[in-house]
Amino acid sequence: MALSNFTSGGSDDDSNPPGGHPPGLPTPGSPPGDTDVDILDELLVNYNEKFAKADPTMFRETLIEQVLSVLISKNKPNVLLKGSAGVGKTRIVEDIARRIELGDALIPDHLTSHTIYELPIANLIAGSSFVGSLEAKVKAVVDFAVDPKNKVILFIDEIHQITGGTSSHSDPIGRKISQMLKPALARGDMSVIGATTSTEVRAVDEDPAFARRFTPLIVDELTVEQTRTVLASVRPGLVAHYHHQIAVTDDVLADTVTIAEANSRAGQHRPDNAITLLDRAMADRVLEQKKLVVQAQNDGDTALAQILQNAGQVQLTKARVLDVAKRLMTGNAQRPDFDLETLRTTLRSRLQGQDDVLDQLTDHLAREDLELFPATTPTTWLLAGASGVGKTDTAKIIARQRTGSDPIILNMTEYHGSWSTSKIIGSPPGYLGSDSNQELPFDTLESNPHRVILLDEFEKADKAVQRLFLSAFDEGYIRNAHGKLLDFSKALIICTTNAARDSLSGHRIGFSPVRTPVPPPSLARALTGFFDPELLGRFSLIVGFNPIDADTYRLIMATAYARQREHIMAVKPRLASCLPTEIPDDELRALADRTYVDSQGARPAGKAVRTWIENRLLAQRAGVTVAAAMPPPEESETSPPG
Structure with missing residues (x-):
């Protein structure tokens, strides 16, 4: 009308x-x-x-x-x-x-x-x-x-x-x-x-x-079954829109709904997420077919170009839909090929004395990568243990292996007041800083939700800050001060803690210096005094890292020396040639005895090895005997952790 x-x-x-x-x-x-x-x-x-x-x-x-x-x-x-x-x-x-x-x-x-x-x-x-x-x-x-x-x-x-x-x-x-x-x-x-x-x-x-x-x-969200039916009803219109170039089978329709569920951001809902994904996948297939024709023409293969142009309908595949879904989620930030055995080998070569813990973590990652169920909440770990046992290094290595980039790191000691939540979600309207355009720590999740997030020393954050993450653990998202959803559902959140380190450092057997790991029930009880029970219950995995004994400390020092000598070989090969392939056993033992501090774990090892290398090179340059290159006890024992 x-x-x-x-x-x-x-x-x-x-x-x-x-x-x-x-x-x-x-x-x-x-x-x-x-x-x-x-x-x-x-x-x-x-x-x-x-x-x-x-x-x-x-x-x-x-x-x-x-x-x-x-x-x-x-x-x-x-x-x-x-x-x-x-x-x-x-x-x-x-x-x-x-x-x-x-x-x-x-x-x-x-x-x-x-x-x-x-x-x-x-x-x-x-x-x-x-x-x-x-x-x-x-x-x-x-x-x-x-x-x-x-x-x-x-x-x-x-x-x-x-x-x-x-x-x-x-x-x-x-x-x-x-x-x-x-x-x-x-x-x-x-x-x-x-x-x-x-x-x-x-x-x-x-x-x-x-x-x-x-x-x-x-207006409620449609169910998965209803969404499949809606998708079947819109299929003829989409096929006609693309001039009948693309054929979509019933199996691919069902897969599209499943893939849309597993790869949608928080705030996207059925049936729009599935319809949009199907539309984009069909468009991507049309462009791919056009590229093949142009490539054949550029190569001078007119026969192949003609065959491709007259191919009629081409099939849309599940792999194509999944690829488009990943790109809609992350743009061009694609996760690199992830090899579980490579990760396990890297972790074991960098972290000594934690083989049982690392096996738990890699096994958990292997289960997550099966993608049997839609990822509506993030994978959440709590890594507990004394200082210097390798918790933070573990998170960094996993982040680089899984995402090709460093983790998003929040030092939770900086969030010691309830007001600190504004540093994470912004200030509410009307408060100081509410109109600021400063980037917040989790804004990058919008461009790539498959990130690793490290909340270091989680127990030192204010209770209000800890409870803010309760929503991310439970629902998969946090709503910022302006109502926008921060989607954590595809992320791996790793929290580290030194809480109850006296209890988590293990127990001596008689007069032996060897300590035994804390069993899981004792670990959970020890952490209850530092975290709300409902927060602890929402972690996918809680593991206690083994304490670092003197023997493990020497092994860590030997590994650190090999890694640092390899670095010197790459940047200054002439100096590296003056260093032995390994630290002599007697010198390694003496160096470990002088620098090992039970409460600091492996933290002094890196600095002690660097000092040994520098002293040896300086001594050789000055013509002094190598034995004089040992660091004095006062320097090693008073060196700060880290």
């Missing part, structure tokens, strides 16, 4: 003399009949015409009936559809418009011949630089909608943008629009359908006078 059926045309004069009235708008105080139809055509979108031939909406019969029952009510015939992004709120309105246009038997007599018009907020704001032009546009829409002869139902998507909330982040333009709509809404002179997300509906609730004029209806 054209708007010209209801309103008369306006002036064709587009001039706008200085100080004159904006063109294309009714003059203030003019009757509704003088409204310029052109401006209404620019402001409103006729859903009846636009979606008359659209496919029916599936699994929404009950909700559509609820919407229709509100629209025919005598008082407040206004609906507020609220639900997570991507669940299909707008599709419900589109389907009602389709049914009205086609004369569906379900449509009540009160709504026959009605037209649903969308009012995009951007259309109201665009070109409203003149004083009063915005008000004139809103008045034109209201006058058109309240006229019973026009039989109008307004649809306002993202309706939270025009609420009149009093918070500091409320838009003054939105408040102005809502104030002009309230009288007509209160009298029941017009019907409005609004749509907003479950989180942004709070902006509507901030304006009680506006919110009470609507009946809220919740």
